[in-house]
Amino acid sequence: MTSERNTDIEIRLLIEAIYLKYSYDFRDYSGASIKRRILHALRQFDCRTVSALQERVLHDPGMFMQLLQYLTIPVSEMFRDPGHFLALREEVVPLLRTWPSLKIWIAGCSTGEEVYSMAILLREEGLLERTIIYATDINPNSLEKAKQGIYSMQNMQGYEENYRKAGGRRDFSEYYTSAYGNAIMDSSLRDNVTFADHSLATDSVFSETQLVSCRNVLIYFNKSLQDRAFGLFHESLCHRGFLVLGSKESVDFSAYSEQFEPLVKPERIFRKS
Numbered sequence: 420m421t422s423e424r425n426t427d428i429e430i431r432l433l434i435e436a437i438y439l440k441y442s443y444d445f446r447d448y449s450g451a452s453i454k455r456r457i458l459h460a461l462r463q464f465d466c467r468t469v470s471a472l473q474e475r476v477l478h479d480p481g482m483f484m485q486l487l488q489y490l491t492i493p494v495s496e497m498f499r500d501p502g503h504f505l506a507l508r509e510e511v512v513p514l515l516r517t518w519p520s521l522k523i524w525i526a527g528c529s530t531g532e533e534v535y536s537m538a539i540l541l542r543e544e545g546l547l548e549r550t551i552i553y554a555t556d557i558n559p560n561s562l563e564k565a566k567q568g569i570y571s572m573q574n575m576q577g578y579e580e581n582y583r584k585a586g587g588r589r590d591f592s593e594y595y596t597s598a599y600g601n602a603i604m605d606s607s608l609r610d611n612v613t614f615a616d617h618s619l620a621t622d623s624v625f626s627e628t629q630l631v632s633c634r635n636v637l638i639y640f641n642k643s644l645q646d647r648a649f650g651l652f653h654e655s656l657c658h659r660g661f662l663v664l665g666s667k668e669s670v671d672f673s674a675y676s677e678q679f680e681p682l683v684k685p686e687r688i689f690r691k692s
Contacts, residue, residue, distance in 0.1 A: 426454075426458075426468075426469060427454070429468060429469035429470050430453065430454055430457055430469055432469075432470075432473060433457065433473045433476070434446055434453065436476070437476065437483070440476075440477055440483075441480075442621065443487070443490075443557060443618070444618060445490060445620070447641045447643055447644035447647075448640060448644065449638075452639050453490070457469060457489070457490075460472065460486055460490075463489070464482075464485075464486075472486070484560070487557075487558055487560075488560060491529075491558040491561065494529070495529040495530055495531075496532050496577065496578060496581065497532045497533075497535060497536045497570075497574075497578035497582065498536045498578060498581035498582050498584070498585040498587075499532070499533070499536075499634070499635075500665075500666055500686070501582075501583075501584035501585040502686055503585075503634075503663070503666070503687070503688075504581075504585035505584070505585050505586045506683040506686040506688055507663065507686075507688070508540060508544065508586045510682060510683050510688065511663075511682070511688060512540075514661075515546060515629060515630065515661075516546065518629055519549070520550070520551075521546060521550040521551070521629050521630070522553065522627065522628045522629055523537065523550060523552045523553070523628060523629065524555070524626070524628045524630070524631045524632070524652075524655060525537060525552060525553065525555070525632045526555055526617070526619060526631060526633040526636065526648075526652075527555070527556055527633055527634075527635075527636035528554035528556050528562075528565055528614075529556060529558075530561045530564040531554065531561075531564060531565025531568060531614075532570070532578075533632065533634065534552060534554045534609070534612060535568060535594070535608055535609075536582075536585075537552065538552065538608040538609065538611075538612065539582070539594055540585070543587070547608075547611065548611075551613065552611060552613070553612075553613050553615065553625070553628070554612055554613070554614050555614075555615050555616070556616070556617070557617070559616060562616065566609070566614050568603065568606070568608070568609060569602070569603050569604070570601065570604070571600065571601060571602070572597055572600050572602050573600075574602075575591075575592075575595070575602045578591070579591040593605075619644070619651060620644060620647070623651070624651050624654045624655045625655075626655065627655060627656075627657050628655045628660060629656070629657055629661065630656075630660060630661040630662075630663065631652045631655060631656055631660070631661070632663045633648065633663075633664060633668075634663065634664060634665035634668070634687075635666075635667075636665070637664065637665070637668045638667050642673075645673060646673055646674040646675065649670060649673050649674065649675040650674075650675065653675055653678050653679075653691065658691065659691055660690070660691045661682070661688065661689070661690055662679055662690070662691065663686075663687060664687040664689070665687065668687060669687065670689055677692070678691065678692055679691055
């Protein structure tokens, strides 16, 4: 029990040290989730204690960047939860057409799969040309992968199936070229995309938007950080703008539950009241 308690103290000190040294704020991330990731990193880096890991991270920025890959877990797929994208296409797109130009914020864009999914959907609906997409994440390595838009061909079959179920209208292979076992996404899909470093824990709103997509990010936050994120989304969204969340996330029971109303509740699509 004492060693468990020591580990918990060490983890709190490590998280505080990361914030003070590198300005990355994980202090309000879910405790169980962060602990699991740090203990996994401990084994990978061959450190006996979290304190030993802290020493290396404080004195070696390169080591911190490696640890960041474990703390942010870049896991994504194209057209993840196809029913969600089908609902966007059928229920949200007709309403988006009423604005002369669109700004969309994809918060926690990870390695970019959702960015390209959104761009493909908007292109097929004739909206991509008048849309600016802001794709943000706190992990620079993930952002770099998103900018490159190169994914394993092994994953494309699953993505193609998702795309079809999400109401895709073309041959999915039209959106990428294959080379050396990789799929290279059509670069024109990101012509209107701005990739940027942004933290929901410490940064503020940077633009008015018509739609904010933050999927499978809030599940890693505690309640106060979730409320902070909802506050940013509410401030960013224009009157009657859209907020879309991951399948296990909701504005219900948050400090902003009264400020949003469900549009397609099963697919976690909400509208600013």
